[in-house]
Amino acid sequence: MIIIIPCFNEFKRIDKTRYINFLKGNKNCTIVFSEDGSTDGTLKVLKEIQNASKDNVHIHVLDRNKGKAEAIREAVLYSYENKINFNKLAYIDADLSVSLEECLSISKEVTNDVFFAFGSRILKIDTYIKRRKFRHYSGRFIATIIATVLKFPIYDTQCGCKIFSRSLASQVFQERFISKWLFDVEIFFRIIHLYSIKELQNKSREIPLKSWIDNDESKVKITYFFKMWYDIYAINRKYNEKYE
Numbered sequence: 484m485i486i487i488i489p490c491f492n493e494f495k496r497i498d499k500t501r502y503i504n505f506l507k508g509n510k511n512c513t514i515v516f517s518e519d520g521s522t523d524g525t526l527k528v529l530k531e532i533q534n535a536s537k538d539n540v541h542i543h544v545l546d547r548n549k550g551k552a553e554a555i556r557e558a559v560l561y562s563y564e565n566k567i568n569f570n571k572l573a574y575i576d577a578d579l580s581v582s583l584e585e586c587l588s589i590s591k592e593v594t595n596d597v598f599f600a601f602g603s604r605i606l607k608i609d610t611y612i613k614r615r616k617f618r619h620y621s622g623r624f625i626a627t628i629i630a631t632v633l634k635f636p637i638y639d640t641q642c643g644c645k646i647f648s649r650s651l652a653s654q655v656f657q658e659r660f661i662s663k664w665l666f667d668v669e670i671f672f673r674i675i676h677l678y679s680i681k682e683l684q685n686k687s688r689e690i691p692l693k694s695w696i697d698n699d700e701s702k703v704k705i706t707y708f709f710k711m712w713y714d715i716y717a718i719n720r721k722y723n724e725k726y727e
Contacts, residue, residue, distance in 0.1 A: 484511065484512050484513070484569055484570070484571045484572070484573065484587070484590055485512075485513045485514075485515055485562050485567060485569040485571070485572045485573070486512060486513070486514050486515070486573045486574070486575060486583065486586060486587075487514075487515045487517060487555055487558040487559065487562075487572065487573065487574040487575075488514060488515070488516050488517065488574070488575065488576070488577050489517045489519055489551050489554035489555050489558070489574065489576070489577065490516055490517060490518050490519060490521060490525050490529065490554075490577045491519040491520065491521055491525070491548060491551075491554070492521045492522060492523045492525060493521065493523075493525045493528075493577040493578070494521070494523040494524040494525045494527075494528060495523075496577060496578040497525070497528050497529075497532075497577055497578070498579065499528055499531055499532050499535075501579060501582075501583070502514065502532045502583070503532060503535045503536065505583040505584065506532075506535070506536040506539050506540070507536070509583075509587065510538075510539065512539065512583075512587065513539050513540070513541065513567055513569065514532075514539060514540050514541070515540075515541045515542075515543060515558045515561065515562055515567070516529045516532075516533075516540070516541070516542045516543070516558075516577075517543050517545065517554040517555060517557060517558035517561075518542060518543065518544045518545060519545050519548050519549060519550070519551070519553075519554040520545055520546070520547045520548030520549070521548075526542070526544070529542050530542065541561070541562075541565070541567065543557060543558050543561040545557060550663030550664075551663060551664065551666070552659075552660040552662065552663050552664070552666035553659065553660070553663070555574050555656075555666075556656045556659065556660065558574075559572065559652055559656040560656065563653065569649060570648070570649050571590050571593050571646055571647065571648060571649065572646070572647050572649065572652040573586050573589075573590055573644070573645065573646040573647070574643070574644075574645060575643055575644045576643045580643065580695055580696050580697065581602055581642070581643060581644040581692060581694075581695060582694065585602070585644070585692060585693055585694065586602075586644055586646070589601075589602055589644065589646055589690050590646045592646070592688040592690060593646050593647070593648055596686065597648075597686050597687065597688055598647065598648040598650070598651045598686045598687070599645070599646070599647055599648070599651060599674060599683070599686065599687040599688075600645075600646045600687065600688040600689075600690060601639075601642060601644060601645040601646065601687070601688075601689060601690070602639075602642045602643075602644035602645075602690055602691075602692045602695075603638050603639040603642055603689045603690060603691050603692060604639050604642050604692055604695045605638060605639070605691040605692070607691060609693075610691055610692060610693055610694070611693065611694045611695070611696075612692065612694070612695045613695065613696045613697055625641070625711070626638065626639060626640060626641070628715065629668055629715065632668075632715060632718075632719050634680070635671070635675070635680055635683065635684070637671065637689065638689060639689070640667050640668055640671060641665075641667050641668075642667075642692070642695075643667075644692070645667070645670070651674070654673070654677055655670055655673050655674065655677075661714060661717050661718050661721065662711075662714035662717075662718065664711070664714075665711060665714045665715065665718065668715070668718055669718050669722075671683070672718060672719075672722040673722075674687075675722075676722055
């Protein structure tokens, strides 16, 4: 399994000990860091993690900052081009708001009959979901709009933990994404139009996270709230026109 970690100025947020300890106990996992033009000491920390587990860590360095969507997409293409052996591919955030261990656990849902699984930040009696109130309520509002546009009842499209079968990943990440931050929504559109809503429903799993810890240093600027509506419109228009 490959876990892709997009990184932009993550020097203060990366806990290298957690990465190193995970890799020691999970030799069948490969981490591909996608270094997205950082201007701090991020690359230095990534190389320290790589030196501790040379066989299980790759670093893909982008020539400039391109945003989270392209950092992940390029890392997926890098994984195929460098012939890394894997049957599942995931991505999570560098600060491990979703832990590597939980990502690996959710990946077990991807089988011969299931090609896609993703985490969902659902607060229940047996889960620990720590989010700021503004993010939670704005997130629920946005999620409702997105579910309406998709015409499919997904609770949390934006959770940064998604796992794909090898074959699905090769299809989903071929083209560039419209939005740097709403690319998760476009992923669902692409799967629906590659297959169908029914196929997505039958072959995907939305798994409540056991733990999510919100990081205060969000890379998404508050001003993006206004541009987001255009991105949703552009994504919806592209796929409706392309596949009608």
